[in-house]
Amino acid sequence: MSVSRSLGLLAAALLLSLTAPLAAQDTMPPAPYAYRQLDDPAQEAKAQALMETLRCLKCQSQSIADSDAPMAGDMRHQVRTRIAAGEQPEAIRAWLVERYGDYVSYAPQxxxxxxxxxxxxxxxxxxxxxxxxxxxxxxxxxxxxx
Structure with missing residues (x-):
């Protein structure tokens, strides 16, 4: 086998190994609260109000409430889970800003x-x-x- 052919195969294998995790991420099932509302209407109202002020990081400036991107679903799940646990919306916003940066919030500090x-x-x-x-x-x- 020639050196150029083996280098080509090695490059192809490397490329495949790097793209496999990206493809696997989109095929994972959505988080439980990505598309399911909370049972308590007051908590769901708090979650919805917060989700409409948070920007989806993969979309064209859609809120996570409006986006169908998997990442937005994960963020909705996080918001709903934390609201259900009793956390305040501003604390959740602060956590998301710390994690993703100021860009995630439509209400910059x-x-x-x-x-x-x-x-x-x-x-x-x-x-x-x-x-x-x-x-x-x-x-x-x-x-x-x-």
Whole structure:
């Protein structure tokens, strides 16, 4: 057997071994509470309200309540299981944000590092006003012959 052929077979085997876990993940049955509601209507209402504020990480910005992705089903299961155990929605949100990052929440937390995002438009408007004021003042002086 030639070296190039054995390298090709080795590469194919390696590729197959890496893609098998990904394919197996989508074929696993959904978590019990992925599509089944809680028996207590008050708890289910809390779970639904929370799930509508959490973003599916695999979809085009759908909430986990609206998404059919397996990952969203797992997240719905986690939310319902934790609500049924008596955990508060904000504690569940904090756990999911810690696990997946701020992107998972449609209601981002106000953190000190975010203040430039809110201040930047104001600074740009102020800078534009100063530049326009100077430009109009200079234009007016040229018209008056100064």
């Amino acid at each position: 106000n953190k000190p590092i975010m203040w430039p995002l809110f201040a930047a438009p104001l600074v740009i408007l102020l800078l534009a006003a100063v530049l326009l004021r100077g430009r109009f003042r200079r234009g007016g002086k040229q018209e008056n012959g100064e």
